[in-house]
Amino acid sequence: MSTQQPESRASGVAVYVLLFVLGVLQGMIGSFQYSQSPVPLIAIILDVVIFATCVAGGWAMRSFTGGLVPAVGWILASFVLSMGTAEGTVIITATTAGEWYLYGGALAAAAGAGASFIYWARSVGGRPR
Numbered sequence: 001m002s003t004q005q006p007e008s009r010a011s012g013v014a015v016y017v018l019l020f021v022l023g024v025l026q027g028m029i030g031s032f033q034y035s036q037s038p039v040p041l042i043a044i045i046l047d048v049v050i051f052a053t054c055v056a057g058g059w060a061m062r063s064f065t066g067g068l069v070p071a072v073g074w075i076l077a078s079f080v081l082s083m084g085t086a087e088g089t090v091i092i093t094a095t096t097a098g099e100w101y102l103y104g105g106a107l108a109a110a111a112g113a114g115a116s117f118i119y120w121a122r123s124v125g126g127r128p129r
Contacts, residue, residue: 012061016069019057023073023109026050030074031081031091034101043101050074051108051115058116062123067116071109078105 030046050070058067082092082102092098 015061016065019053019061019066019069020073022053022057023050023070023075024077026053026070027074027077027105028081030101030105031078034092035095035097039095040097040100043097044104046101047104047108050105051112054109054112055115055119058113058119062120064113064117064120067113067119071113074109075106078102 026046026049030043030050034040034043034046036042053070053074054067057070058064060066078092079102082090084090092102
């Protein structure tokens with residue numbers, strides 16, 4: 001049986017929703033800005049930002065889910081925007097910057113979620129809250 005108050009549970013859910021939205025926003029903004037000059041430095045910086053967001057989310061929420069939620073939001077937004085349309089229009093192109101952004105960002109999001117898992121496992125001793 002959980003000892004959390006309903007208000008505490010609602011605020012926790014709200015923070016997870018905000019972390020998801022933050023990941024989606026980073027994915028949407030990054031999908032349009034990854035090819036700015038200097039190329040591919042901006043794409044790499046955007047990868048570092050999603051990594052930092054995942055680590056910070058896991059640290060702030062003291063849970064693996066806190067790092068996973070922004071990663072899922074980023075991956076959903078970025079990969080949906082990378083799919084071409086029937087007319088052949090694509091947002092994330094198969095250029096060096098596009099590949100750094102898409103694949104590097106996916107790796108950074110996974111690494112950030114993994115880092116939050118390691119932080120959670122060490123701080124709680126692997127016990128669920």
